[in-house]
Amino acid sequence: MNSPSRVISFVNSAHFIDHYAMLIFAAAVIIMGPALGMAYSELLPYATPGFIAFGAGSLITGWLGDRWSRRHMMLIFFVGIGLAMISVGFVSSPLQLGAALLAIGIFASIYHPVGTAMIVSYAEKLGAEMGINGVWGNLGVASSALVTGVIGQYLGWRWAFIVPGVITVLIGLAFAMTVVHEDRKGSKQAAAQVRVAKEDMWRVVLSLLIVVIAISTTFNAVTVALPKLFAERLADLTKSPALLGLIAAGVYVFGAMTQYTIGRLLDRHSLKSVALPLSFMLAPFLYMAATLSNLPLIVVSIGIVMGAFGQVTVNDAMVGKYTTEEWRSRAYAVRYFVGFTAAGASVGLVAWLYDRGGFTMMLHAFAALCLLAIAAAIILPREIKAPAARAG
Numbered sequence: 271m272n273s274p275s276r277v278i279s280f281v282n283s284a285h286f287i288d289h290y291a292m293l294i295f296a297a298a299v300i301i302m303g304p305a306l307g308m309a310y311s312e313l314l315p316y317a318t319p320g321f322i323a324f325g326a327g328s329l330i331t332g333w334l335g336d337r338w339s340r341r342h343m344m345l346i347f348f349v350g351i352g353l354a355m356i357s358v359g360f361v362s363s364p365l366q367l368g369a370a371l372l373a374i375g376i377f378a379s380i381y382h383p384v385g386t387a388m389i390v391s392y393a394e395k396l397g398a399e400m401g402i403n404g405v406w407g408n409l410g411v412a413s414s415a416l417v418t419g420v421i422g423q424y425l426g427w428r429w430a431f432i433v434p435g436v437i438t439v440l441i442g443l444a445f446a447m448t449v450v451h452e453d454r455k456g457s458k459q460a461a462a463q464v465r466v467a468k469e470d471m472w473r474v475v476l477s478l479l480i481v482v483i484a485i486s487t488t489f490n491a492v493t494v495a496l497p498k499l500f501a502e503r504l505a506d507l508t509k510s511p512a513l514l515g516l517i518a519a520g521v522y523v524f525g526a527m528t529q530y531t532i533g534r535l536l537d538r539h540s541l542k543s544v545a546l547p548l549s550f551m552l553a554p555f556l557y558m559a560a561t562l563s564n565l566p567l568i569v570v571s572i573g574i575v576m577g578a579f580g581q582v583t584v585n586d587a588m589v590g591k592y593t594t595e596e597w598r599s600r601a602y603a604v605r606y607f608v609g610f611t612a613a614g615a616s617v618g619l620v621a622w623l624y625d626r627g628g629f630t631m632m633l634h635a636f637a638a639l640c641l642l643a644i645a646a647a648i649i650l651p652r653e654i655k656a657p658a659a660r661a662g
Contacts, residue, residue, distance in 0.1 A: 272452050274392040278399065279613030280445050282406040284347060287438050288381040289410035289493075290417075291351050291374050293322060294434070295358075295495045297418035297518075298427045300352040300501055301511060305427065306364070310498060316368040320375030321490065321617050327379025327609025332603020335384035340391075340599065341451040343384045348442025350377035354390035355435030359428040379610070389414045390590040390598060397587060401533015404583045405526040406574075412522030415497055419515025469653035478588055479608065481549075481646035485581045488552065488636045491616040492574060496521070498631050517568065517659045524572045525579035532583045541591070542650040545584045549647040551577030556637035560630045568637075581643060585609075 295302075295317050303313050335343050354373035362369045386403070393399035421430040500514050508514060535544050537615035555573035562570055589601050 271450055272392075274394070277392050277449055278389060280441075280449060281344070281388050283383050284344060284381050285407040286410035286413070287351065287434075288336075288346075288378050289407045290414040290434060290440070291355055292321070292356060292378050293411055293414040293493055294355070294418050294431055295320075295371060296499045297415045297515060298422055298430050300497060301422045302427050308364070311625045314494075315618055317371050317494075318615075318617045319368060319372075320371035320378075321613055322615075322649060323372055324378050325607050325613060327376050328335055328383045328603045328606040328610065330603075331380040332383030332387075332599040332601075332606075335387060335599035335603075336379075339451045340384045340388050341449055343380050343448075344388070345442060345446050347377055347380040347384070348445055349439055350380075352435045352438030352442060355431045355438065357435075359430075359432035359435070380604075382606040382610075383599050386590070386598040386602050388641035395537050396590055397533045397538075399533070399537035400536070400587050400590065401583055403529040404529030404533065404535055404579065404586070407582075408522055408526035408529055408579050411493055412519040412526070416512075416515040416519035416524070417458050419497075419511040419513075423511045424472065442542050458531075473651045474588070474592060477646045477649040478585065478605065480642050480649070481545075482585055482605060482609040482643040483612045484639050485552075485578060485585065485615045485647070486613045487619075488556070488640055489578045489582060490610075490613030491620050491632070491636055492578060493621050494617055495624075495629065495632065496571065498624075499567075502629065503567050504645055506564050509593075521568065521571045521575055525575035528576040528580045529583045532580045533587070536584070536587045540653045541584060542652065543589055543646065545581075545650060546647040548577065548580050548584065549643040551580070552640035552643060553637045556633050556640060560633035560637070577640075595601045611659070 277538060299310060299313050299317075303307075303310055306313065331343060351374060354377055357373065358367065358370040389403050391400055417434070418427075418430045421433060448495055467600060471562060474572075496518055497514065501520055504514065506519065508517075532548070551573060555570050555577060559567060559570045561575060585605065586602075589605050590598070592601075619635075620632060623635055
């Protein structure tokens with residue numbers, strides 16, 4: 271029998287790696303462009319297939335997690351994404367780069383439907399563990415910008431992919447030796463924790479669909495664009511890639527703290543009471559960021575990441591609370607398929623908007639999109655507490 275704390279520790283590390291791997295390119299592209307003789311707007315779309323695979327692949331990986339083994343799928347995740355990162359370090363053409371980034375996206379698609387379902391299955395306090403897990407993912411985002419900036423500046427962009435790839439494969443080997451396949455259907459978290467009236471379930475589905483599309487698209491656009499935005503708008507503060515990475519990492523730390531706080535609140539309050547005030551954060555901050563630079567931009571960016579990462583925690587908790595163990599990976603698969611497919615499209619949208627109106631147009635467009643998050647929170651119905659399943 272697996273130790274819940276050990277399993278959760280590995281799953282948390284996988285969340286860190288998942289986001290880290292998907293965003294290395296977003297930070298490295300700034301120095302890859304001159305090396306490959308391509309402009310930012312020309313090189314960025316090569317990440318699009320990987321981001322689409324990140325979402326589309328979750329339908330298959332979630333199904334395999336429920337029908338085969340979540341443990342085996344997570345082992346494939348660690349080894350596969352590690353080798354895919356290493357492969358980027360050896361590319362010699364844009365086509366090879368696109369193929370290697372696609373491989374990262376395919377293996378990255380395993381984590382969210384499978385890993386998140388494992389967290390729910392092994393967690394004692396769902397909200398707190400989801401919040402902590404979200405912090406690990408956020409730290410992966412932050413560390414990607416920071417570490418990629420440092421390695422890229424001193425060793426070159428290729429090593430920015432190779433070093434984390436090797437480390438990830440080693441973590442996968444440790445996972446293989448210490449975690450075994452286990453049936454969790456009789457566990458404490460096997461049943462949904464809360465329910466809603468049957469006639470209100472359509473409101474849950476509609477709310478989740480709206481907020482996932484709006485927030486996932488914005489979340490991905492912001493995390494992809496932030497390094498370039500800071501490189502342009504913080505020019506009076508610094509031109510060092512390493513320092514820009516450090517500033518971006520500092521901004522993301524606030525998002526991590528928000529996820530932990532939101533997770534704790536979800537153990538004490540209903541989803542609607544947490545989601546509604548949170549939904550008002552993103553649109554105004556994105557609108558203000560469109561015309562700011564230097565220190566004011568950093569402050570407003572903190573508000574953006576707090577709103578975006580807090581919403582992600584709410585969305586994950588919604589699926590975890592309303593679905594049973596037998597269907598949980600597949601429920602997360604649908605949630606992430608919709609979210610990451612929309613997010614994949616955001617990469618091309620960022621490049622298109624940037625080419626036509628710079629970051630001003632891009633940020634205004636995503637501010638308008640985030641108004642949908644308010645509507646989604648209003649739609650959510652009232653919860654009815656359900657008794658937890660007895661431990662097997």
